[in-house]
Amino acid sequence: MSVVIEFDEVWYGYEKEKPVLNGVSLQLKQGEFVAIIGGNGSGKTTLAKHCNGLYKPTQGAVKVNGLDTKTMNVAQLSRIVAYCYQNPDHQIFHSTIKAEVAFGPKNMGWPPEKIEQAVAEALAAVGLSDKGEEEPHFSSKGTRQKIAVASILAMKPQVIVLDExxxxxxxxxxxxxxxxxxxxxxxxxxxxxxxxxxxLVAEYAQRVIVMHKGKLLCDGxxxxxxxxxxxxxxxxxEAPAMYxxxxxxxxxxxxxxxxxxxRKQLLGEGK
Amino acid sequence: MKTEPLLRVNGVYWHYEEGAMPALVDIHLALYPGEVVGVVGPAAAGKTTLLLTMSGLIPSNYGGQFVGSVESKSEQGIVFQDPETQFIGLTVEEELAFSLENTGWPDERIERRMAEVLDLIGLNGFANRSPLELSGGEKQRVAIASALSHNPQVLILDEPTSELDPVGAREVFSLLSRLKQEKEMTIVVSSHATEELAAFCDRMILIVEGKIVLDQPTREFFAQVDVLDEHGILVPDVIRLYHMLCQEGVMPASSTGVPLTVEELALHYKEGQLVREGSL
Known part of the structure; x- marks a missing residue:
């Protein structure tokens, strides 16, 4: 698998003596399903926000498809790595769901027919094809979360980062x-x-990155x-209940x- | 429990002024001293509305059509999902003193009660801290302390852990367990965290589209997996595994009812193993 994102000795901090990221090196490969876990203040969100240039390293480098994020802006990086916020209301601001989803592609300067197709595909992917004209702020939290995902899908990113x-x-x-x-x-x-x-980690993730005090504590x-x-x-x-x-x-x-x-193991199935 | 209920909801129907549908329909329930009751339901099922009705805030503080009655022999304290929305004071001390001062308590009695409540929630030494600087779990404990300051018999909590990380959620449930064991507090808590509710509650209520669908002791409640599945309620893995293994004949049904925790299921499974191996 090719490397999509590479962290090379990344340091990041607001104050020199209190780094939020403290020398993190890792590679994320194309097609991986990665979970980032860690306590409050462990640096997991800061790590994730380096993936699309929302944050840039104080020292060290983050490379996306081989290009240093310091040489690119967020708009350019968002075409490759999209970030979906924990609270969908932090990224929803249009009066219809369709306009919300079209925002990213419009900013990328796509022609209208390409935007329309991208919006239609993104809404279909999240099951909201028939809701395009509705007002996003009055939808349920689950629907607002889907709108947020559709908004980033419309830009057809290679990598999707989902925060909680x-x-x-x-x-x-x-x-x-x-x-x-x-x-x-x-x-x-x-x-x-x-x-x-x-x-959720047990059910879906192939790889888990554990952050602790700004450092990579475990990766496997x-x-x-x-x-x-x-x-x-x-x-x-805590480990999941089944474990x-x-x-x-x-x-x-x-x-x-x-x-x-x-269930399979206790019933002796699959042996 | 044979004692008189602290609170009784009699045939309540409630329709918010702006609502397209009634939020509660024909609700009957009684709450007995020392009970810990969990309330679950899909999004917008009426969980918050039920808790507001039990706390007395509906109908008095909301506009709408109310039918039925709520009889209460107790005082209730209520805690909301996001503690920050209910903070008024600049310090934890001000926050706790606010409602007591408004009800005209003398200063020395307020001081005494604040010290008691801070001790109870395990936040001694926090009196002069800003509530906004605390961790999520600590904020929610301060909100619980505010609700407890009047010494209510019933504590009502609306999804108190839904915005918290696992550490904060554990802090809150561990405080609630202490209030249950040491103070024999009557507690009503709504949540999507069914694994925690199963371990903590004596009784569970399922509300769907404003109607009570199940209201049973916790072990009986979690025996109704089909009903919970039908309404999209997460059945904890431990409980689902128990039902699967019983159905497959891997172990017998437990004589004490559905195991609710990893420890209970492990114990029952091991006993079943010994029986199968002929040691018992």
Missing amino acids: PTTGLDYRAMQEMMELVRQLHAEGHTIIVITHDMR DPQHVFSQPQVLAAAQV RFGKAVDVHNPIPLTLTAM
């Missing part, structure tokens, strides 16, 4: 949102999700991360992380 995409959603809206993200991943988008929800698959109690304690999270159950009843090789995997 399920916070405040009920279970059905959460499932719909994550199925949409799974579909975008299947279509080839690289996905980066910042989350506190370990059930979910099984690797959940097997390290000290790492989980530093990230202020804790597996440990308590001695189910091993490996300990299943999800309900489906646990």
Whole structure:
């Protein structure tokens, strides 16, 4: 897999003696589904905001498709890496859903017919094709979250960063949102999700990056991360319920992380 | 529980002035001393409206059509989803003193009560801090302290952890557990966090489109997986696994009801293993 985003010894801070990112080096590859976890103030959102130039390193370099983010502006980078905010209301400001979704492509100077097609495709992808003329601010939180995703999809980014995409959603809206993200991943988008929800990490992520005090504490698959109690304690999270159950009843090789995997293992299926 | 209820909601119907549909329809329920009740439901099902009605804020503070009655023998304190929306004071002390001063308590009694409440929520030494500088969990604990300052018998919390990270959410549920155990507080809490509610509540209510669909002790409530699925309520993985394994004959149904935590399910599973191996 080719490298899309590369962090090379990245330092970032408002005050010299208190860096928010403290020498982070890592590579994110095309087509990965990555979860970034960590406690409050660990640097996870700051790390993610370096991916599309919302923040630029104080020292070190971030490269997107081989180009240093310091040589590009956010508008240029947003065509490659799109950032979806935790609170959709921070990015929704138009009076119709269609106008909201068309905003990015318009700013990129696309011709009207290309914009129209991009908007139609993005609305279809999130299941809002028939809602284009509605007022976004009066929709449910789940729908507003989908509008935010459609707005970035319309720009056809290679990489999508989602900051806590399920916070405040009920279970059905959460499932719909994550199925949409799974579909975008299947279509080839690289996905980066910042989350506190370990059930979501277990179900969807292929790779987990754990941030702690501005440093990369652990980087591996979910099984690797959940097997390290000290790492989980530093990230202020608990392993998902199925993993804790597996440990308590001695189910091993490996300990299943999800309900489906646990059921299979206990019933001896797939052996 | 055989005692008299602290609060009774009798056939309440409520339609917000601006609402297209009624928000509550034919609600009957009674709340008994020392009960901890969880309220779940899809988005816009009427959870907040039900809690506002139980707290007495509906109909008195809202416009709309109200039918039925709410009988209360208790004082209620209410805590909202976003604690910042209810902060008024510049310091934690001012925040806690505000409503007590407005009800004419003498200064020394206010001082005494503030110290008691700060001790209760585990924030001794925070009196002079700005509530806005605190972590999410601490802010919500201050909001709970404000609601407790009048010493209400019933504490009502509307999605108190939905905007918090896992650490903040654990802080809040651990404080609620202490209020339940040490103060035998009567608590009503709405949330989407069913894993936490299952471990914490004695009784659960499912509300859908303004109507109560289920109102049962927690173990019986989580036995109704089909109903919860139908209305899009997250059944905690532990509970769903238990039902799957019982159906597949991997383990027998528990004589004490549905296991609600990882520890309870692990214990039941291990007992089942011993039975299968002939040790019991």
